[in-house]
Amino acid sequence: MGLPGGLQNVKPADAEVSIAVQAIKNDPKLAKFENIVPISYATQVVAGINYFVKAKVDNGYIHLRIFKNLQQHYSLTSIKEGVGAECPLNYF
Template sequence: MMPGGLSETKTATPEVQHIVNQVKPQFESRENRTFRIFKAIVYKTQVVAGINYFIKVQVSDDDYVHLKVFQGLSHENQGPNLDGFQTGKTRDDPLTYF
């Protein structure tokens, strides 16, 4: 993968679900609501000074959101940070850069 470019779409792993779980409070705070379902489905990565994760997350039976999460380099000891999100997505909407 070329630095700065997005990876191919991959099925979410337990590691990606862990990242999603860590940023869920940030997302809920920004949306001013809580979500019973918050399940990572697929993701893409972008290598920067760390890694940007673009993650499709199921938030209800038919509703999805796309999260952009920045994970700094491991020596920085910082948890993942929710950099942005898109709501109103469906299961079929492709993950793209935003």
């Protein structure tokens, strides 16, 4: 999984990140987005896992930071709007 604290290589969306996005889709901060489709993601090992996700939404793209704690609970910690399809995933 990599060194604690480091952002791991970006990879295409898979079942792991789809589960994370599904778990936070009802967060009130995401209410204005009807369809959120993960495209790619990177992970960061902390006291749990941070998922940095590029997602397609109805009107473009967003980046999401989703935290999964040691008890396997997911929470949305940050949203970055106004990103383009080519905008790289970085820590935010």
